[in-house]
Amino acid sequence: MTTRYKVAAVQAAPCFLDLDAGIAKAVRYIEEAAAEGAKLVAFSETWLPGYPNYIWLGPVAWQMQFVGRYFDNSIVAGSPQEAILAAACRKNRIQLSIGVSERDGGSLYIAQWHFDENGTVINRRRKLKPTGVERSVFGEGDGSDLRVVDTSLGKIGQLACWEHFQPLSKYAMYAQNEQVHIAAWPNLALYEGTAFALGHQVNNGATRQYAVEGGCFVLGPCALVTKEVQDTVCQGDPEKEKLCPLGGGYTKIYAPDGQEIGTSLPHDQEGIVYAEIDLHMIGYAKAAADPAGHYAKRDSTRLLINRQRQRPVHDFDVADRWERVEEPAPQEPKAKTPRHADTSV
Template sequence: MSQFKVAAVQAAPSFLDVEAGVARAVAFIEQAAQKGARLVVFPETWLPGYPNHIWLGPVAWQMQFVGRYFENSIEAGSAHDQAIAQAAADNNIQVSLGLSERAGGSLYIAQWHYDATGAVIKRRRKLKPTHVERTVFGEGDGSDLVVNDTALGRIGQLSCWEHLQPLSKYAMYAQDEQIHCAAWPNLKLYEGGAYALGHQVNTAASMIYAVEGGCFVIAACALVSKEQQDILCEGDPQKETLCPVGGGYTRIYAPDGQSIGSDLPDTEEGLVMADIDLSMIAYAKAAADPAGHYARPDVTRLMLNSAPQRPVMAFDDTAGLVAEPTPAEPEAPAPNEPAAAE
């Protein structure tokens, strides 16, 4: 299969309401499948919403959101995880879901990739949260820079400003990535005061990724609704200026950099759809394949440590490494099987 339809979600999250958010995610999955998509991509931390509050006020003020954000983040193997897996299976569609992952007492910016049977292809974490994101989220590791073989082709995922990390991008290009799922938050934060956070720079990052990698990029972007603005800004005009309504700039790019998806205004919710043809990749890479014929390994090379990193490793004096106290993340239960208790 080389020709099929893909979709990207552009919508405000159900901020701090994971039950409503999962229900809306299932609805978008169903809608994308009904429109003929074989893959649907969601924005960064769309469940339970990007934590814009960390950019809007002092730490003491932000603390009001800490408990609610933690409780509405998602654990692998939970009923929420199972609901998304079931929706993928019921609709015969692959899903790349951006979410805040809860593991023990920590949170991670995560992307979970489900195949069309509901099985988990990959759970990945953002390697380095950006700026004040580091006050909320932990880090991933080299095992999160991976491109997976799927029924639709070789698919990878990155979040937000990972698309400004040259070495991380190169690690993905080198794995012959064909379709890239790019998860973005809303792109109007500090509008007019921080150009690098705006849509011009960040949509350009997705476009350049497509050209550099010679791949299709599905760049899903959230937006801020009036309801979310009211929760975050509490009627404060200064905060509302920093966090305006809108900011959805979802795009789908071809390997030559063209925007091939349908367009939505930045304040409008819906799906951006595009037909893709993987045979186009050969034409793009005939001109430039940066990890192939266009590389100069005698001059520059990348070293990638893809081993998972754990904070505690158990050793025995005679047997060496015997256990990892931190267990691997559980896979989603197979559809129609009971999920782990919440």
């Protein structure tokens, strides 16, 4: 297993509502990161086909103009578009974590896909609980998605956006001895200056806290809003533009001790943030506090996880096996002892 290597977190605007263009742009960033020597590259939440900022900007009736296009440009597992990403990873010998709007049947999910350097998808996960009005667009994940995967680069896990404010979900990941974590965020310009909890100070604080609590390296890729994206979702409305300003890319990489490492970019500039990481640093961080190891208090608090994939329909024979109750075997009745009998020996 490689323990020292370069990682890359992409800060770029998506090709909003254009899946094929977004795939092509992602491939360019994959190639650029690999050319710079990175072994892992990470993209932001729903980078394909872009985060739907419009859901925060107006009533549902107004949003309907985007619904069809967003659905049609969401990616499907096993599709030709996925094959292009897989080929880029294989050609450039690089692992990829990318945030997508995943289309499955008639539903969409905020998902993160992890490709290894051979182009194989080694993890597909869905955001457990879409945040706020995201629930009007996306379905939910389940406990089977709280996974950390073993790779040639160590144990790598993923969560999206405000999943980093869910203590139990985080703890489930820490307990799997995660070494590198992808904290995928959308652009952090939305409601900037009017809702502090949605701003970069709080959200980057959550990313940094994850690194310290989990004793792991954390990549926090973040998209940004360009004039093109703003014009599409705000349609020249100055009030909407105040709620969805330009920029918002606050991509960071943190070490297990919480310090920011690597390069940096202005919040309105596209590019890649790089950092050199050394997994041996994790031992130093966890010597002080391993939250699911020696620093856990198992006799006081524990976490229960349902890791079963939740499905709305099961085959009849499967459901029948679940619902059938085995009848206890008949037993011979015990002989009754007379009430006043002498049973002494």
